[in-house]
Amino acid sequence: MSGALQLTITTPMEVLVDHLPVLSVRAEDESGSFGILPGHTDVLTVLTASVVRWKTADGQAGFCAVGSGLLTVSGGNRVDIACRKAIPGDALDALEQEVRTFKQAETEADRQARVEQMRLHANAVRQMMRFLRPDRPGVLDHPPSVTPTGGET
16 A cells, blocks of 8 residues: 555564554654654654554554553654553543553552662662761771781771
8 A cells, every 4th residue: 555654563472463554643652642644754752651543544543552662653654663561442442441551550660660769779878877887986997097916997
């Protein structure tokens, strides 16, 4: 089909849409929603959890809920989406509910990562304080004091 885009959507486990000829694609990244038409310049962007939409030559609309992933446009005629999770379907309401679930899971994963980062930081500070306590003689001496027997204090 000339003047069309070839859409591919994949997860690590399967190819959900394989070189489907479409007239347009609409997706969403951190900056918001955007459209892609044939002849689009090459682009690489990180998708947020959202519903990707497309139109085929016969006017049919297609939908796929995607988790975070990458979208690339190449050669003005290829759109490739790689994401961890994706659910194709026709029921837009159900797919939007899946996107909410994806976003909640991402928010929880981000929260857990921040908690773990704070825990590691606190442990590192405690460890440094344990070794740099002023009540330990000789710890903060620079250069370290040397006893008459040649050992450090």
